[in-house]
Amino acid sequence: MSEQDKVATGITGLDEVLYGGLPAGSISLIQGSPGTGKTTLGLQFLIEGARKYNEAGIYITFEELPEQLYRDSASFGWDLKDLEKNNLLRVICIQPEVLIDHITKPNGLLENVIKTINCKRIVLDSVSLYRVLNTEAEARNKVYLLRNVFKKWGLTTLLINEIAGLQNPLEQNSFENYLSDGVIHLSLSKFMDKYRSRQLEILKMRGTKIVEGEHRFKFLDHGIHVIPALSMAEDKLIIKNSSDTISTGIQTLDDILSGGLQRGTTFTIDTNSKANYRYIVTALLAKRLEAGDKLISMMTNTSTIDTISFALSEYGICLNDLIKEQKAYFVDLFKRDIPVNSKQYHSGIIQITDFSEEGFRKQLQEKFSDIIQTNLASGGNWFVYYDLNVLISLLGISFTQRFFAEEALRCRLNGITMLAHINFAEISQAAGSVFERASNGIIRTWVDGNYQLLQVTKSPTGRMSAPHIIENIDEKPFLRLI
Ligand SMILES: Nc1ncnc2c1ncn2[C@@H]1O[C@H](COP(=O)(O)OP(=O)(O)OP(=O)(O)O)[C@@H](O)[C@H]1O
Ligand SMILES: [Mg+2]
Numbered sequence: 001m002s003e004q005d006k007v008a009t010g011i012t013g014l015d016e017v018l019y020g021g022l023p024a025g026s027i028s029l030i031q032g033s034p035g036t037g038k039t040t041l042g043l044q045f046l047i048e049g050a051r052k053y054n055e056a057g058i059y060i061t062f063e064e065l066p067e068q069l070y071r072d073s074a075s076f077g078w079d080l081k082d083l084e085k086n087n088l089l090r091v092i093c094i095q096p097e098v099l100i101d102h103i104t105k106p107n108g109l110l111e112n113v114i115k116t117i118n119c120k121r122i123v124l125d126s127v128s129l130y131r132v133l134n135t136e137a138e139a140r141n142k143v144y145l146l147r148n149v150f151k152k153w154g155l156t157t158l159l160i161n162e163i164a165g166l167q168n169p170l171e172q173n174s175f176e177n178y179l180s181d182g183v184i185h186l187s188l189s190k191f192m193d194k195y196r197s198r199q200l201e202i203l204k205m206r207g208t209k210i211v212e213g214e215h216r217f218k219f220l221d222h223g224i225h226v227i228p229a230l231s232m233a234e235d236k237l238i239i240k241n242s243s244d245t246i247s248t249g250i251q252t253l254d255d256i257l258s259g260g261l262q263r264g265t266t267f268t269i270d271t272n273s274k275a276n277y278r279y280i281v282t283a284l285l286a287k288r289l290e291a292g293d294k295l296i297s298m299m300t301n302t303s304t305i306d307t308i309s310f311a312l313s314e315y316g317i318c319l320n321d322l323i324k325e326q327k328a329y330f331v332d333l334f335k336r337d338i339p340v341n342s343k344q345y346h347s348g349i350i351q352i353t354d355f356s357e358e359g360f361r362k363q364l365q366e367k368f369s370d371i372i373q374t375n376l377a378s379g380g381n382w383f384v385y386y387d388l389n390v391l392i393s394l395l396g397i398s399f400t401q402r403f404f405a406e407e408a409l410r411c412r413l414n415g416i417t418m419l420a421h422i423n424f425a426e427i428s429q430a431a432g433s434v435f436e437r438a439s440n441g442i443i444r445t446w447v448d449g450n451y452q453l454l455q456v457t458k459s460p461t462g463r464m465s466a467p468h469i470i471e472n473i474d475e476k477p478f479l480r481l482i
Contacts, residue, residue, distance in 0.1 A: 007156040010048025013226025017211040031161040032186030038160045042123035044223045050088035057121035076223045087117045126160035140175040181206040230464040249287025252481035256465040265440035266408040266418040274447040283477035286315035288383040295328045297385040305345045323348035388422040405438045
């Protein structure tokens with residue numbers, strides 16, 4: 001849907017979760033129990049429409065005394081009378097039956113007003129009264145009639161619908177729901193014992209993408225302010241400083257990360273033993289190698305150079321060539337012999353044999369510093385993969401924490417991108433938070449029933465993602481996120 005087919009509500013955060021706004025000419029239900037903010041949201045839709053987009057709107061209320069409306073609006077700094085004077089707003093107080101009479105007559109009162117002010121938006125507060133005053137069948141016919149007339153006039157419409165507090169909005173299959181293009185549900189719930197929080201959720205919206213989830217909102221001085229779910233304070237500094245974004249090879253993951261990993265950052269993949277992380281890592285390493293990055297990768301106890309070579313060949317990558325060209329190195333911590341028929345890989349395997357803290361550092365440094373420094377000087381890009389579970393088992397947690405923090409810093413300073421793998425569930429929360437802090441991003445994967453899921457729980461942009469299901473596919477990268 002193109003931009004011009006959208007009607008921005010002008011309400012901060014709401015347009016974001018609607019990917020720009022309501023579909024033009026659509027009918028949406030604003031539903032919620034009493035006091036959840038329906039009237040405020042409806043009015044604000046008209047006020048912002050008038051003030052920000054110069055679009056006129058009509059607010060129809062069945063209340064007999066609209067004085068309260070003007071008073072409440074004034075508390076948000078909304079001057080309804082002024083907008084009415086400028087033909088950008090009309091507040092119409094009318095009885096439900098009279099409204100029906102008017103819209104069925106050609107050139108009735110409402111049609112005249114719509115023409116006079118060139119009305120684009122309309123709010124009806126509230127359709128629930130039709131149910132109170134009629135049988136269900138009559139109510140359905142009347143609301144359906146209103147919907148059709150508003151559609152015919154091309155108005156972007158909000159129908160306010162009061163529903164009882166205990167009703168489960170997801171199970172509600174009322175006629176109001178069926179005849180609307182969209183349903184926005186407002187609710188109030190307990191928050192941290194003594195507080196309450198207000199939520200807004202888009203239960204449906206035909207013709208546009210939406211951001212799923214319960215979005216918190218607040219009444220601020222100027223009206224409703226929606227805070228999209230899973231959004232955190234963005235780290236502007238990191239975003240600004242890293243112009244170089246590199247693909248992970250997994251499209252949806254790239255989209256979540258605004259293009260991919262930022263070069264020079266450190267990402268940690270958190271997984272439990274049930275979840276298969278290896279093919280996620282392989283897909284990522286294969287993509288980086290294909291893109292010309294040079295690789296240093298730690299071999300786990302279950303991977304050998306042969307299994308790695310086979311896995312990469314599935315992605316069309318010849319490990320033999322890369323090793324010959326000095327573009328890929330593998331760290332073996334298990335003092336394994338290299339199989340006789342894999343001797344060609346010899347120069348790419350770095351054996352670490354000393355597991356005293358100093359010895360480990362010294363060996364890594366001696367074997368890599370020269371290679372990396374020479375390459376960095378000539379403009380090469382490096383990608384490093386560490387299996388922290390293995391390091392923890394061989395060298396202990398506190399050494400691994402220090403080592404990881406130092407490595408992350410060293411990588412950042414040299415523009416080396418690092419991916420680390422760890423099982424947070426196996427270490428204490430305090431230990432985990434050290435790794436979390438040292439990482440610019442965390443990708444979590446776990447098994448839930450019959451599905452493996454993946455979620456970005458921390459990213460340099462401050463964005464968290466929704467959980468995605470991992471689906472295996474037949475072509476590269478052999479998985480996708482749904
Ligand atoms: N500026 C504000 N600050 C805090 N809370 C506010 C503010 N303005 C409104 N509210 C709260 O929101 C409540 C209802 O707002 P609103 O009238 O928009 O809800 P509603 O869903 O239309 O309610 P009703 O079902 O009674 O028509 C108020 O009763 C008040 O508690
Ligand atoms: Mg109300």
